Amino acid sequence: EDQVTQSPEALRLQEGESSSLNCSYTVSGLRGLFWYRQDPGKGPEFLFTLYSAGEEKEKERLKATLTKKESFLHITAPKPEDSATYLCAVDDYGGSQGNLIFGKGTKLSVKP
Amino acid sequence: GAGVSQSPSNKVTEKGKDVELRCDPISGHTALYWYRQSLGQGLEFLIYFQGNSAPDKSGLPSDRFSAERTGGSVSTLTIQRTQQEDSAVYLCASSAVPGVDEQFFGPGTRLTVL
Numbered sequence: 001e002d003q004v005t006q007s008p009e010a011l012r013l014q015e016g017e018s019s020s021l022n023c024s025y026t027v028s029g030l031r032g033l034f035w036y037r038q039d040p041g042k043g044p045e046f047l048f049t050l051y052s053a054g055e056e057k058e059k060e061r062l063k064a065t066l067t068k069k070e071s072f073l074h075i076t077a078p079k080p081e082d083s084a085t086y087l088c089a090v091d092d093y094g095g096s097q098g099n100l101i102f103g104k105g106t107k108l109s110v111k112p
Numbered sequence: 113g114a115g116v117s118q119s120p121s122n123k124v125t126e127k128g129k130d131v132e133l134r135c136d137p138i139s140g141h142t143a144l145y146w147y148r149q150s151l152g153q154g155l156e157f158l159i160y161f162q163g164n165s166a167p168d169k170s171g172l173p174s175d176r177f178s179a180e181r182t183g184g185s186v187s188t189l190t191i192q193r194t195q196q197e198d199s200a201v202y203l204c205a206s207s208a209v210p211g212v213d214e215q216f217f218g219p220g221t222r223l224t225v226l
Binding site for chain 2: 004102
């Protein structure tokens with residue numbers, strides 16, 4: 001059973017069309033939930049860390065929120081340069097420290 | 113400052129050959145991680161080094177895989193007798209404080225086993 005499930009697998013938006021990406025997780029205890037952005041041919045780039053339910057963080061057009069079962073990455077008025085694969089990962093108290101469990105990602109395409 | 117670097121960026125090898133992949137973490141980061149990213153799959157944890165402690169090898173898929181970290185800095189991932197299913201992008205990451213700070217990733221090494 002997957003511990004981290006991201007949906008949708010792919011999302012196509014028009015420039016300016018706001019939307020949300022979902023990350024559902026199952027852990028023994030959440031040490032932290034991480035969002036990364038990955039461009040083709042590159043390593044993941046860190047975006048946010050969330051530690052407890054109710055926490056929110058923002059960066060430019062992105063806002064990440066966290067509940068006890070899932071996290072959302074909200075994208076407001078996206079631009080073509082926001083096109084990338086967005087990865088969610090959890091650090092589970094039940095696992096070894098720092099061993100992140102990744103979802104398969106959501107591939108976002110923003111058309112001008 | 114410089115980020116995490118990896119070499120080579122691409123490696124093509126024949127089945128049965130051994131390969132070595134190198135990772136230079138961010139200076140001062142005590143934790144170093146190796147992950148594997150296969151097409152259509154999420155990142156898969158392989159091994160984790162923290163300071164001078166024994167590494168967490170729980171993610172290594174077989175005994176053909178091994179890794180070492182010299183002097184608490186540079187790390188080498190070795191795959192012996194490569195198989196076609198080993199073809200993937202191998203990513204290295206480092207962090208200052210494991211379990212607290214974010215992990216910073218290198219650009220990866222794309223391994224192709226023919």
